[in-house]
Amino acid sequence: MSSPVSQPQRIDFHGMPAIHLRAPDGAEAIVMEHGAHIVSWKPAGGVERLYLSPDAVFSEGKAIRGGVPVIFPQFGDRGPLQGHGFARNQVWEVVASRAGEDHAMAHLCLRDSDASRALWPHQFLLELTLSISGARLDIELECSNPGSEPISFMAALHTYLAVREVEQASLQGLHGQRYYDAVKKKDMRETGTELVIEEETDRVYFDTRNPLLLKEPHRALAIQSERLPDTVVWNPWVERSIKFSDFPDKGFRHMLCVEAATIEHPVQLAAQHSWWGRQTLMAL
Template sequence: TKDWNGIDQVVLRNPRGASVRVSLHGGQVTSWRNDRGEELLFTSSKAIFKPPKAMRGGIPICFPQFGNCGSLQQHGFARNKIWSIDENPPPIHPNDSLGKSFVDLLLKPSDDDLKCWPHCFEFRLRVSLAADGKLTLISRIRNISGKPFHFSFAYHTYLSVSDISEVRIEGLETLDYLDNLCQRKRFTEQGDAITFESEVDRVYLSSPNVIAVLDHERKRTYVIRKEGLPDVVVWNPWEKKAKAMLDFGDDEYKQMLCVDGAIIEKPITLKPGEEWTGRLELGVVPSSFCDEG
């Protein structure tokens, strides 16, 4: 299918009616719906679906740089590029194939990209939807140049929540984090679970591979499983920053929370011929199920 600007989008559906929509602009997942048709990712009502900027919502890919610490544009160029579809992708691993539909998108650097980041790579993004509705993103980045390069990376995941003040994250307690609101100073998380009452912009370091985001009001828990992604970005712009963003509604900070599987503090170094894999799996379970454990 096409989006508003004629850019191709791929829609994956499972037999129960869940769906995932991926745009070739940015290789960005723009929608993920459960089998009741409920949208699980946040998209701003003011989002601009037009290159060269990433649409505000869904899951933009931050590569080869996260944030603005580096020589590149904020969050790197991958989210602003037009990706291509691999019509003959390598088969899905037999152990992993059960009822899955998937698409492989590819990104190779353009001449412009090479001017600002002179490293030849191939980026394969596999987006898959399982029979049980889980969404998996697997990024494979290969160095096809003659010298090593470094990068940081994030799946900038905009979760849709009912009311940010009713949400908590479990799995990050007691971890160290870098606070983007304090010149990336390092702190240690003290609380039991992370809750929200003001702007938050942090990179939690060396986190466990499973994180839960509990939405009390909707009785819904997002379960985030990740591999190769030690850090977790937690971001909510809150009122003042929300008002300053052109492509974001003034009150929309209440309905979203970014929780990103990422690798930021210790960037990856890839030698010629080497490949890195970062995997993110998103699932949703009823909250009561999680609370019992």
């Protein structure tokens, strides 16, 4: 039975403002103003499904290790900007948040500012809407171009998924896909029907069309994306983990990033137009 509707609460999360969403069916999520960063998602009746590093740093201008960083307007070092762009390091504005009979949602936005234009001289309006209901989390990213010149950008929802033990998890749905292996620095094609992480893995799978399934011995998660054609699979494994000051040495065992992205073909957005992309997670 559903509980009465409780409206989203403004909370303090590690010293920074955030919104706690709760749907009447018990699904919960927390999104921060910093980066519109989703740091927690628990499906109805379930446990935490996002990985948040216990050593994550919550500080102005710094990226948070874990949850769902929003990557914009550059992926990684594929351009002149700081790694993964600036959107994850800026404070977003909360436009709306509410709970209805069968869901709860929040809508945040980031506009260009003196700070962003100093890094990237373009006008933009970036909007993130997350919605939770039952076993499902929908994350939608929208970008509008209010200016008079076209803009071009990459974007990703850099989702850190929690797994009990990464070597016992497998990711299905990538068979036959072309990818760039950033560890081996080679273009490759996926030959396996399931991907098991047993070493440092940093891959961009291009033009992925199938839904993905992250299977663990005791549960599974379906991952779908729309209009975010590339999928990044990342696990830093032993040696790279040690180099991160905001990540425990053994943290890699309990996470896997499966990121919905547009990297190979940056979005070309004409003046006065908008674009959107979405990632949906469904706990099974």
